Amino acid sequence: MEDMKKNASDFKPGDTIVIGGEKLKVIGVEISDIGKQGTKKCRIEAQKQNEEKIVIIRPADYPFESS
Secondary structure, three states: OOOEEEEHHHOOOOOEEEEOOEEEEEEEEEEOOOOOOOOOEEEEEEEOOOOOEEEEEEEOOOEEEEO
C-alpha cells in the first residue's frame, strides 16, 4: 500500500501516522480554536511500537504521511 499525506486535523484515533520513518498509532486528537497566528492547532497523542507515548503539536493543515 502506498503512503499518502493527510492534514493533521484529519487524523482520528486508530489511524497510523509516519514520522521519521517510524509508524505511530494515533490515540487522541485535539483541535484548538484559531489563535494569534491565525491558524488552528492540532495536538496529536500517538503511541510508538514500544508503547511509548508522544505528543505532536502542529498547525491543522500540516501534512503528515499516513499508511
